[in-house]
Structure formats: structure tokens, C-alpha cells
Amino acid sequence: MSLVLLGVAIIAEIIGTSLLKATEGFTKLWPTVASLSAYAVAFVALAQAIARGMNVGFAYALWSGLGTTLIVLIGALFLGESLGATKILGVALVVAGVVTLNLAGAH
Numbered sequence: 001m002s003l004v005l006l007g008v009a010i011i012a013e014i015i016g017t018s019l020l021k022a023t024e025g026f027t028k029l030w031p032t033v034a035s036l037s038a039y040a041v042a043f044v045a046l047a048q049a050i051a052r053g054m055n056v057g058f059a060y061a062l063w064s065g066l067g068t069t070l071i072v073l074i075g076a077l078f079l080g081e082s083l084g085a086t087k088i089l090g091v092a093l094v095v096a097g098v099v100t101l102n103l104a105g106a107h
Contacts, residue, residue, distance in 0.1 A: 002052040006059055009045035012038045013067045018074055057101060065098035 016038030022031035042063075050059055069091050075081035 002049040002054040002059075005045045005049035005052065006054065006062060009042045009049060010063055010066050010070075012042035012045060013063065014070050014074065016042060017067070017071050018079075021079060061098045061101045065094050068094050 016035045019031050019035035019038065022028065023035050024031075026032045046059060046063055050056055072081075072083070072087060072091050076083035
């Protein structure tokens with residue numbers, strides 16, 4: 001169940017972050033409400049996953065690592081952001097860091 005909650009947290013965080021551009025600096029009401037609501041769901045789900053016994057380091061590594069990777073992809077595919085070699089290398093390093101943490105026994 002904690003992995004399901006972590007999955008919900010990751011998806012909600014991705015939705016909240018994807019909506020940030022549409023909020024126009026939190027000046028547009030409904031995108032702002034949607035973004036902040038998604039972040040609230042993300043943090044509640046993350047906290048519940050941890051409360052159910054998931055290690056904080058493991059949960060946060062996956063949450064932030066997958067979130068970062070998927071946001072970079074969403075930015076490139078849907079938000080018109082560039083995706084160059086440096087960005088790809090950065091994402092690869094994030095993924096390598098998450099894998100390293102997990103191999104080192106973060107869970």
C-alpha cells in the first residue's frame with residue numbers, strides 16, 4: 001500500500017508542477033487552485049507512505065527523482081522546453097543518484 005501511495009504522490013506532484021506555467025505566477029485562479037491542490041495531495045500521499053513504514057530516504061529519492069525526470073520529459077514534449085545533451089546528462093545523473101541510494105540500502 002505504501003508504494004501505491006508513493007505512486008499517487010509522484011503523479012500528483014507531476015500534475016502540480018506541470019500546471020505551474022498555467023498559473024502565470026499564481027495570478028490565474030483555477031490553474032493556481034489545481035496546482036496547489038495537486039501539491040497538497042502529493043504531500044499527504046507522501047506522508048502517508050512514510051507513515052506506513054516506507055523509509056524517508058527511499059520515498060524521497062523516488063519521489064524527487066521520478067518527478068524530476070518526468071517533468072523534464074513533459075516540459076520537452078508539451079511545454080515547448082528544449083532538451084539538449086546537458087539536460088539529458090543531468091537527468092541521467094539524477095536517475096543514477098536514485099539507483100545508488102537504493103543500492104546502498106536507502107529502503
